Amino acid sequence: MLWENGYSRTTTMRQAKATLVLLVFMMLLHPSECVSDPIEVRALQGIRNRIGDDLGRLSDWEGEDPCGDHWTGVICTPINGTDHVTELRLLNMNFTGSLAPDLGNLTQLVIMDFMWNNITGSIPPAIGRLRNLVQLSLSGNKLTGVLDPSFGNLSSLDRFQIDENNISGPIPSSFQFLDNLLHFHMNNNSLNGSIPPELGRLPRLAHLMLDNNQLSGEIPGELSNISRLLILQLDNNQFSGPIPSSFRDFSRTNLTKLSLRNCGLNGTIPDLSGLSTLVYLDLSNNQLTGPIPSNLSQTVRTIDLSNNQLDGEIPASLYELRRMELLQLQNNSLDGVVRSDLLSHDSFTNEESVFIMDFRNNNFTDLTPGALLAVPNITLQLGGNPACSASQNLSAYCNVQNGYNLSTPLPLMPVPAGCSDATCDRSRNQELNYGLLEFGSCQCAYPINVGYRLKSPSFAIYQPYADALREYLASRLFINQYQVNVSDFSWIQGPRLYVNLKIFPPNGSAEFNSSEVSRLYSQFATFNISGNRTFGPHEILFIFLGFPYNVSRVETPAPVAGLKAGAIAGIVIGVAAFTAVTAISVLYFAVKRWGLFSSVLGRRQARRYKRIKVDGVQDFTFKEMMKATDSFNSTLQVGQGGYGKVYKGTMPDGRIVAIKRAEEESLQGGKEFLTELEALSRLHHRNLVSLIGFCDDEGEQMLIYEFMENGTLRDHLNATSKSPLGFARRIQIALGSAKGILYLHTEANPPLIHRDIKATNILLDEKLAPKVADFGLSKLAPAPELDGAAAGYVSTVVKGTPGYLDPEYFLTQKLTDRSDVYSFGVVLLELLTSRPPISDGKNLVREVHMADDAGMILSVVDSRMGPYPAQCLKPFVRLAFQCCMDDTDSRPSMAEVVRELEAIWRMLPQEYTSSADNSTASVDANSMPTKSFLPYNPYVSSDIDGSNLVSGTIPPIIPR
Structure with a gap:
């Protein structure tokens, strides 16, 4: 049970006054865990049966009513007649009744969140008077009726979320005046009529989700005028006509997902080549004709054009989409030859990464072999094509009848010897924290269970994104990635991704303290977990608090006659908190005003x-x-x-x-x-x-x-950098940075451990010479008589940047100079690949190791740094791996790192060292020597035997 009071998050300090937030807050408990005793305190008259009835007439309210059983598990907030309500939250509490028109009198209301209840009736037009309303969330109820045009007056509205109800009627054209609207979620209702073209005037809209309704007419081309649109999802409606040709104008937006599945569309697919940020395209189950469009953006990962009437050959550009994960073309009239020899793809360094091509039930007559089909991550299905009848050599691609499973369970983390789930007290909800197993730590703890649903993710196959989701949630919740565990997942109609989350306490703790439970509750329930392009918008279906979080740990005083103990506690806490907030606010403004x-x-x-x-x-x-x-x-x-x-x-x-x-x-x-x-x-x-x-x-x-004229090293490694660094320049930067760190470890007075070595803390001057910066986390290096560090380490609270953090230091809290060496090793891998230490949930150290083990190290080398001497690559990679060894004692010292980098520098031919002294060392491929130099080779060309994909050899290949 939680209760919040004080100022609304959306109320600025300048507006702060004696404002009590009615936060009838958030019982997102599993039904079996709801508190059984009703808390009887002074309540709002009539609110049990009509949510909001009499709530809008606070100044006239004098009555008292017990909350009654209907309020089970809720603390009802006493309201002073002069106060203003700014937040109303009644989340997942099995409420019945209807929304009363008197809600329209709460003119200070900022948030109205009644999601996941059993509220019936219509949305009162009076809500259109709430000009300060920022969030209107009514999803998951049983609302009916129509949308009143007056809702277009809600000029402050950021989130308009009424999905999963039974609201009918048209979408009012007055919604064009919702100038601050970002989230427009009206999917899974019974809306009808056409989409108003005026919605194209919404200046800030990011998510337009109208799928699973009964909308008709043509899709208005004006939607392409929404300059900030990320997701357009209109699946399962009853439209007519073609896809608007103006959708090519989405090139002016950052559109990530375009989903028009099963919409009754006909005609040809327009030119979408200008959609430079598109990741997910679903036009399946329509009556589209003509050829597949060519020249789609390299950002695309999912394409579903299945169950249409498309014809012609697959354009060559489609084979060259290097990030593709799912290409569904089945059940069309496509013909010609499947050119797998044209396939190119970025390396698969994640075991769960896949590229699935479903070309079944078309008119393909043959298959041109290609080396990439031998890669186990790639699946091709050709069943139902003439090619399968003409050749027995294609049985591997023709005999698959049941498609593929997009819900294959995630692989279990191997449990170390001597560690077992049986050691945990499962009868009291204690579980093994699987996130710590990769660090070799076996700990039982009490998790918080969360039902979490992604409403419109930009991928169709979850497994490759499992680590990315954990990293994303951990960063948004301000916890460590090992604290987030996905116990299972499933795709549900939408498609929407449901995941069962387990949030574990930090390393060394068996349970969260009460304040952290409250904070996590708030993060989930108030949309403080901001969305991103990969995962899109989300929603919480439940939060389950088992033992020990459902047990009160506070001594409760004896109840006063007429009131239960819980009620007294609620009132005391509420009054105390309100008084404290008010006093702090008054003091704050007084001090600010007097300039003190x-x-x-x-x-x-x-x-x-x-x-x-x-x-x-x-x-x-x-x-x-x-x-x-x-x-x-x-x-x-x-x-x-x-x-x-x-x-x-x-x-x-x-x-x-x-x-x-x-x-x-x-x-x-x-x-x-x-x-x-x-x-x-x-x-x-x-x-x-x-x-x-x-x-x-x-x-x-x-x-x-x-001032460092050329910014950070990370700036020059980003894909957007206009002046990519050449190989020699990268060695020079590595060597200079290493010398700076060596000075800290051995020559500074006193010596220091930096603790935050990373690419953004290596700055480049006007000549691209490196300088190490930002000593805010630095720590005195251990000495026998200092800090209890006779063993050569400092015991300290773990600080640093994820991805660069020494795992041994993380586990033991023992800081040594080798912790900086590990971080510097990650920087060396960044110089090699230009990839950040953590990207899409993938750990750079692990990914490069896997590529090297597969004999595919060239697939991760940055192509933009031009050619480089073959003899220099191997020692550079070896040095980076040595620095990133898990075992602290196995890592070199910074002195050894400097010596090794100096040796690599001496190996460079003179033309490389001279170019590094005068430029960014970018070398024109047309002028490079043709012997013993290795440019980037993302995959073998069609005339190289596929065995080279897994060999440990590095062929001397010149750029084409």
């Missing part, structure tokens, strides 16, 4: 830093920083991290500097500021960023560095 906050903080911080002697580092005033950055003009912002924003500034003497300014809420992080200031003032090396000065004035904290 910044001056007191400024004096306090100034006293703190006056004790620091910073030789050679200038102390600047806040006014000087304002002038240097044009009052912190956003156009001068060049970066942002967890500590604050970084601005490009111009000092009075004309020097260009980088100014790192702490955010106001980060001022409590003075320890990081102090650590970095002290550390940088003592560090002097050509491969470390130099500190010029600092500002500790008027409650502000800033560090002023030399």
Whole structure:
């Protein structure tokens, strides 16, 4: 049971006053776990039978009513007649009754969330008066009636979510005035009529989901004018006519998913080549004719054109979509030869990655063999084509009758010897945390179970995205990836993906504390888990709290006559919290108004830093920083991290500097500021960023560095970089960075462990020389008499960046200089591949290892760095792997890393080292030597034996 009070998240501090949020909050419990005792407190008259009845007349409300059994498991909030309700949440509580027109009187209402109940009747037109409403979520009820045109007056609305009801009638054209609308979820209703072309005027709409209704008429081409649209999902309606030719104009948007399955469409498929961000295209089960369009974007991963009347040959460009996962062309009239010799694809470094081609029941007459068909990740189905009758050699592709299973269970994590699920107390919901098994840790804990559903994912096969989903949820919930486990999943009608999540406590804990349970509840239930393009919008079906979360751990005082103990607790907590919030708000505004906050903080911080002697580092005033950055003009912002924003500034003497300014809420992080200031003032090396000065004035904290003209190393490794780094330049950057880290470990006074080595903390100057930056997490290196570190390590709370974090340090909390070596090894792999350490849930270290084990290391080498000497690749890869060894003692020291990189640098021919000194070392492929140099070779060409796909040899191939 949870209860929230205080200010609405959408209420700014300037608007804050004595405002009580009626957050009749969130019992997303499994039905069997609902609290059995009703909590009888002063309640809203009549709300049991008509949600909102009398709620809109708060100033006149004087009555008292027990909540009654209908409110089982809910704390009813006492309301003072002068207060304003800003939030109403009645989630998954089996409510019945209807929505009363008096809800329209709650003019301060920001959120109305009644999802997953049994509410009947229509949506009252009076709700159209709620001009402050941001979220209207009524999904999963039994609502009927029609949508009133007055809802177009909800100009603040961000989320309009009424899916899975039985609402009928047309979509009002007045909805064009919902200028702030992002989420328009009206799927699975009985809406009829045509889609108003006026919806094309919605300026911010991201999700337009109208699937599974009874809509008719032609699809309006004006929808392509929605400039921010990500998902257009109109499946299972009764449209007529063709796909609008104007849909080619979606090239002006970031459209990720276009799904028009089973819509009664005819005509040809328009030119979609301009949709440069398209990932998912489903036009299946229509009456489309003509050829398959060519030149689709390389971003496409799922194409379903099955069950149409398409003819002609498969265009050659379709074979060259390098990220394809599912290509469904079955049950058409396609002909010609299947050209598997034209297939090209990015490497399959994930065991669950697949490329499925379903070409059954067409008129294909033959198959041209290709090397990629030998890759186990690739499946081709040709059953029902003339080619299968003409040749016995195609039986491997023709005898598959039952299609393929898109719901194959995920492989289980192997359990280490001596570790068993039987050691957990399953009778009390304790389970083995499988996420820790890959770290070799066997722990039982009490998870929180969540029914989680992706409403419109941009993929059709989940298994390759399992790790990505865990990483995505972990980052949005601010927990570690090993805490998120998907116990099972299933595709349901939509298609929508249901996953059963288990959220485990952190390493070393058997259970969450109560505040963390509340926070996780809130994250899930209030849409604070923001969507992304891969996973799309989501919804929560239930949150199950078993033992120990369903057991109160607070001593309850004896009940007062007439009220139950739970009621008293609710009232006391509510009054105390409300009083505290009000007092804090009043104090906050009083202090701000009198100008005391910044001056007191400024004096306090100034006293703190006056004790620091910073030789050679200038102390600047806040006014000087304002002038240097044009009052912190956003156009001068060049970066942002967890500590604050970084601005490009111009000092009075004309020097260009980088100014790192702490955010106001980060001022409590003075320890990081102090650590970095002290550390940088003592560090002097050509491969470390130099500190010029600092500002500790008027409650502000800033560090002023030399400005690095060419940004971060990560900037130059991104696919969007216009000047890709050549191989020699990458070796040079690796060597310079390694020398900077070596200085920290051995020559700094005192020596330091950086703790956050990563590509974004390696900066490049105007000559692309590297300098290591950001010492906010640095730690004194261990010494026999310091920090209890006689064993050569520092025991410290784990900090760092996911993907770069030393796994041994993560598990043991024992920090050594080899932890920096591991992080640097990940940077070396980034230099080799240009891939980030974690991408789509894939771990770079693991992926490159798998590619190397499969003899396909060239498939992960960045093609943009041009040719490179064959003799240099192997030692570079070997060094990166050695740095990333799981065992700390097996990793080299930074001194050994520097020596190895110097050896690789000496191996480079002179033309490479000279080009690295004068340019980014990009080499024209037309001018490269033809002997013993290896360019990028993503896959073998059609004239190379397929056995090379799995061999350990590297053929000397020249770019074509």
